[in-house]
Amino acid sequence: MIIRSKAPLRLGLAGGGSDVSPYSDIYGGLVLNATINLYTYCTIEEIEQDEIVINSYDSNCFEGYPLSSELKIDGKASLIKGVYNRIVKDYQITPQGFKITTYNDAPIGSGLGTSSSMVVCILKAFIEWQSLPLGDYETSRLAYEIERKDLMLSGGKQDQYAAAFGGFNYMEFHKEDLVIVNPLKIKRWIVDELEASIVLYFTGASRSSAKIINEQKENTSKGNSDAIEAMHQIKQSAVDMKFALLKGDTHALAEILGKGWANKKKMADAVTNPLIQKVFDVAVSAGALSGKVSGAGGGGFIMFMVEPTKKIELMNALGKLSGFVMPFQFTDGGAHGWRIYKSDRV
Incomplete structure (x- = not known):
């Protein structure tokens, strides 16, 4: 079985930075952003070998690892390893062999939220693969925790929610990492x-x-x-x-x-x-x-x-x-994943 997922990048229209702690904890933050038709992509393929194969074009990591319940965070493909470690730990997943491939439409450091979108994208692939009961809020919150707390990467909270929800969103950020997403219906x-x-x-x-x-x-x-x-x-x-x-x-x-x-x-x-x-x-x-x-x-x-x-x-x-x-258009859809069975492939 093959699992694929994609998540959109975003343009920050206004309020960016007010979603970063400690400002958002003390004063509360407000952000207006919108997703565009540039994406991050992830594919997970089940394999018979007892190993984990990582092909991360966005971080230039192409390596295989012995099957384990935890992958060492060593600066190589940290986003993939961070998601994998957290999913296995939180949901007590029995490790099995797989190959994961990731890439995106924009360079890392582009300012379009590529890293956070990638975390959400990888999460969506694992959610689809393992049939995990996570909605958009839960996915966004988990992506934020993996990136900011587990991996200790600096940043705010808007990008994960933008990637998961998609479209034009007016977001509120409060203390204790409370986030409220208000979708805007734009003519x-x-x-x-x-x-x-x-x-x-x-x-x-x-x-x-x-x-x-x-x-x-x-x-x-x-x-x-x-x-x-x-x-x-x-x-x-x-x-x-x-x-x-x-x-x-x-x-x-x-x-x-x-x-x-x-x-x-x-x-x-x-x-x-x-x-x-x-x-x-x-x-x-x-x-x-x-x-x-x-x-x-x-x-x-x-x-x-x-x-x-x-x-x-x-x-x-x-x-x-x-x-x-860079040509672009605004898009309504958020991150999503789907399954491909061998009999479905052309």
């Missing part, structure tokens, strides 16, 4: 207008979000008033953008996006750099109304808002730089 013409107004550009430089997130956490813990006030404004931008989005007011969306980026840069020194600033300068000169780096900052993808009639001019200007424009 089709608004989604079309938003897609026509956004250019997604990859800077060509991946980045590690850990340093930026750790600095953000430290600023909150130490009571840095400027950084905390900036995060308050970022959280408020999620509220403002929700109303603008529901009304289809793209000019307001562009203004809110720009203010959010201005406040984001106050959160940590590494959020921006000369490369990012150069891209922004080129984009604004070509007609971009505003923009923000997706995710924690420092590199990866930048999302620009532009008048649709000037979109080609902006794309052409960005095309002269070292990165590339």
Whole structure:
């Protein structure tokens, strides 16, 4: 039997960073995000040999391991091993031989939530394989615990829930890791207008979000008033953008996006750099109304808002730089898994 799964990546529209502890524990966080048609993928194949074969194209790990109830976390394919260890432990699964293959549509460090989406994707494959009783909330919570607590990887909570639920979501983050996901029903013409107004550009430089997130956490813990006030404004931008989005007011969306980026840069020194600033300068000169780096900052993808009639001019200007424009569309579906039996294969 073969199990496959896929989970979408996301664009953070507003409020990103307010989902990171300790800020979310003290003040509560609000995030507005939406999934796009870029995905992470996982395949699990049952094999007769008593071994676990890992083919992780996203982390460049291609190794076999003796069958065991726990795989050592050694920096190689940590996301796969973290999920496997937790599933076997929590659900008392009897180990059996299998091969697991993972890959994704965007580079690690892209700012689109690739790592968290991958954890959710791997979880979905194991959930389907072992028929585990986990809904979207339970899957998201478990993915968060594996990534942030078991593997000790820095980050917030929004990415796991975005990957599991899919679509446009207005998320609330409270103390004790309580998360409430409010799906937004956006009219089709608004989604079309938003897609026509956004250019997604990859800077060509991946980045590690850990340093930026750790600095953000430290600023909150130490009571840095400027950084905390900036995060308050970022959280408020999620509220403002929700109303603008529901009304289809793209000019307001562009203004809110720009203010959010201005406040984001106050959160940590590494959020921006000369490369990012150069891209922004080129984009604004070509007609971009505003923009923000997706995710924690420092590199990866930048999302620009532009008048649709000037979109080609902006794309052409960005095309002269070292990165590339990534076509995309918004998607409604969240992570899911399915089974393939040998008799079903063509």
